[in-house]
Amino acid sequence: MKPLQRAILLGALISVTACTASKDSVLRPDGRDIKTIYEAHLTDIGLDDRDAVRAALQHRPLSSGEGDLNGYVRDAFNELDAHFPRLPNPTLVLYVFPHLVGEERVPVPGYATTFPLFRQVEYALPGELDEPVLRSPTDD
Secondary structure (H helix, E strand, O other): OOHHHHHHHHHHHHHHHHOOOOHHHHOOOOOOOHHHHHHHHHHHOOOOOHHHHHHHOOOOOOOOOOOOOOOOOOOHHHHHHHHOOEOOOOEEEEEEOOEEEOOOOEEEOOEEEEEEOOOOOOEOOOOOOOOOOOOOOOOO
16 A cells, blocks of 8 residues: 555544544533533632632732723734734935926925835844834824
């Protein structure tokens, strides 16, 4: 039997045997819910008192409602920035002096305009930068 055929047969055999387990063999049929299991676990480790649980959490205050979780949670904005941060692309400021335009010599007042130094936004590979580049959603 060739090695490829042997590998395919082994993979098929494993996938078939994985599907033969019954629900009762995987999930316990005693009917306990998650709260009961959690309370039993806390009792087993000696933390059945809420104050003792709070002390174990290093006196972290429990609060209801929404707290400021900035820096503690990931969201769609900072997920990619954490893995692929943008490389610095400085913004250049160009001052256009007052001038005359067209055949009619229409005066245009002086103004300032900005543009990025590099035409394309470049991203760093994971681990490429020594220190992370921090941005906020308003930097764009």
